Amino acid sequence: MHKVTLDPVTKTLRRGDVPTVINPLDKHALEEGLRIRDEYGGKVTAVNMGREETICREALAMGADEAIQLCDKAFGPGADTLATAYTLSKAIKKIGNFDLVLCGNETVDGSTAQVPPQLAVFLGVPHVTRARKLGFITERKLRVERSIEYGYMIVETSLPAVIAVTKEINTPRIPTVEGILESYQKEVKAWCAEDIEAEEERLGSTGSPTTIVDFLIPEIKRRGEILKGPADEVSRLLVQRLHELGVI
């Protein structure tokens, strides 16, 4: 078959000693790519934006054929989703000749879910978000089950396309011992802004239309009555209070 390019989009925050981890949804995206490759053939390339290569290593350990680390001060911080999507699109264009780009639908920190569709626009391909099931109709056409609030949609898309997956889609494989050893024998390619021919003014905070200007600590005015004591008593008091307030 053709080349399947996988793209986990990762934005992680270093908080003290907490090690960076693959965004859980990206693992599902990677697993889907591996599943498709195992069944139909093709090549899986993992792409990560960040400074540490541990995520690429994990992707290789799971079985990705190749891993590319996008690291450059210019890529962030301060990059909003538009700048991030642009950066990734340039990297993927450099990889060239892709059939499918898979991403997690959103990250656990920002949770905007904006990058996959924006990435698709910059790549000039269609996209489907919230994919919970993928199947091939023909070699160039995918049938996607897309989850909505209460229910789902069936979407058919031509390839190449960007698909953003939800966790229902599969169970990510756990790397084998062999996979871990092999991952450290493979090369993680490191690309900077120049390597992907990215225009400086579209990167990082310069390339971000949105910017944070202020932080608010919301003012909260609540009664703030705390009840402590024997369980019998506090339970009784609480219900009584709610009755007094007229809510039950």
Added chain:
Amino acid sequence: MDFSFTPEQEMLRKTVREFAEKEIAPKVDQMDETGKVPMDLVKRMGELGFGGVIISKEYGGTGIGHLARVIILEEIGRVSAAMANTLQIDHLGESPIIYFGTDEQKKKWLPSLASGKKIGALALTEPVGGSDVLGIQAVAKKEGDAYVINGRKCWITNSHISDVCGVIAKTDEKELTCFIVEKGTHGFTPGREEDKFGLRGCNTGEIVLENCKVPAENMIGKPGDGLRIALSCISNVGRSGVGAAALGLVCRCLEEAVKYANQRTLYGKPIANLQAIQWLITDIYMDYEISRLTAYYAAWLRDQGARCDAENSLAKFWATRGAVRCAERLIDIFGAYGVLKGYVPQRLLRDAWPLVSAAGTSEIMRLVMAGSALKKFA
């Protein structure tokens, strides 16, 4: 002195932890209740390559070594000491072949052991006493190009699930010899399965050898090598493995203690604020750190090719007795909840005790250490 782990070892720890938490943890209660070995999990461990970690690449393994092995067993032991012990005995069953087998023997058995298709075990102990190795009564009589073995082994882990089992028997009055016996060999049958109060889900039982005919090429080494083979393997693989499983259990005790102490309130505040609880946690912490360091050190020595019988014994002694102590402290911290069946502490205590005498009693561990200390510091 570099105390850091390699990136591969860090990733290994992470992935084994993920496996243990996602796949083993949901089955732990069922294992404790029924006492049955979850063979699907045993198969999964094989699929992930855990069986092949001390088997070299040449024979189908990954050869990542003893320190990596300890990491795997520790992470599994943190969720289920029973599962960890099952895996480590699998390695023990492989070890006579790995360290003393011929190229032919290695080619014959190691690949399927490495891939997890087959499970290993080692049958040495007999009713006469595990500590009295020379007192074993199993006999292997030469008959043509085979040996006929008669005897009864007990307290054998993986007795009922192993496919490839090392059996130590006497080929002569003072001569112990090691044979590999495959499952299905006529005259080789698992006997009674023991009903332990802890470490349930790890199979411990008897093996009955009744006119069991074994081809001569199944002998590991020469007649008389059996004692050396058994002691070496038990020291380097068995004790190291039990210690690692116990280390995982101690780690779990520490985590549960801290979690509970932060949640449970007394006098309006979490009990973690009380010095008495802090002292209990400190004692668990010290046992944890000591168990860790001795376990990693012994494994590291082994990976360097150095002799480390005393260090293996120390690691196993400390971690196993430490596991019992720490589980007791955990029960103290939990108060009355510590003795309830639905809560973890009591299971940890029950799981800890069987590890104390596995791969040699504490007293034997002391003997080994005594021998080393007396020589080294003379």
Added chain:
Amino acid sequence: MKEIAEYMGIWVFAEQRKSKLMEVSLECLGGGKQLAEKLDIDLSAVLIGYNVEELGRELIAYGADNVYMIDHPLLGIYQSDAYAKVTADLIHEHKPEIFLLGATSIGMDLAPTVAAMLNTGLSAHVTGLEVDEKRQLRQIVPGFGGKVMAVVVCPNHRPQMATVRLGVFKKPMRDESRRGNIVKVEVDITEDDLRDKTIRMVEEKPKEKPLEGAEIVVAGGWGMRAVGGFKPVRELAELLGASVGGTRPALDEGWIVEEQMIGQSGKTVRPKLYIGLGISGEMHHTVGILDSEVIVAVNNDENAPIFQVADVGIVGDLREVLPRLLKEFEKIMMSG
């Protein structure tokens, strides 16, 4: 940027499914109206569908001054490619300065696509919107770490886009007497233009009472582990005729479904009464409950942040408190 001055007007994406307008779109009209009045400009709606003229009139009744209506047989159901293209074209032509969309599964797909096509900024699930002296839209979003709100602006690009969750704005009163313009927009779309095509949409009834519009919400969090799970939450909810909600840990444990998660990446609720059991009250969650009339919390840690947003709280062991609390509620519900 002098181009910025060319952009005028507040637009709202009027999402319809099976010819019914989504509640959140109507709420956006409410929020959009406030902004439009402050800036003294028009409020318009973008309506895409098939045979949706009725909806156009409805949008005017709910406050839209103009409705840009694209009525096409191929667009009755949401089509990712086509909807984005026609929306972007419309915006390109008419240049609104602000464009709001409901943060639904469709809005969250359409908004970023359009934003990228227009090369403009987009904030996700805003919890508030203001305009400053410079006519700039201040978009209030929950900040990273959850302890603060961040104020985001989009100074040099237009339109300023934001997706808005249900419950953030108030749905306006319907006024049949209102007058407005319905602008029928002709588009040339054929099957071949749809690179990805929605074949059908299947809607399933929620298994439990949904959070939308709930008067009482009973929610549970990580602390429910101490009592073995969510059973007490559901028991209390049933007793009070309430909807069940929870935090992300509750979702991860499998005690609730995604639609029941309240917070930054979940739902915003504004019930008469919110009861949080075993919920620590990190801002990720509380940002979704702050508009509740009365907030009640039960937690065993007196330092839990939930107590800072609660009207009444119990500090105690859930194992001891919950059964007794349930009894007390039973008593009062029985007594009528």
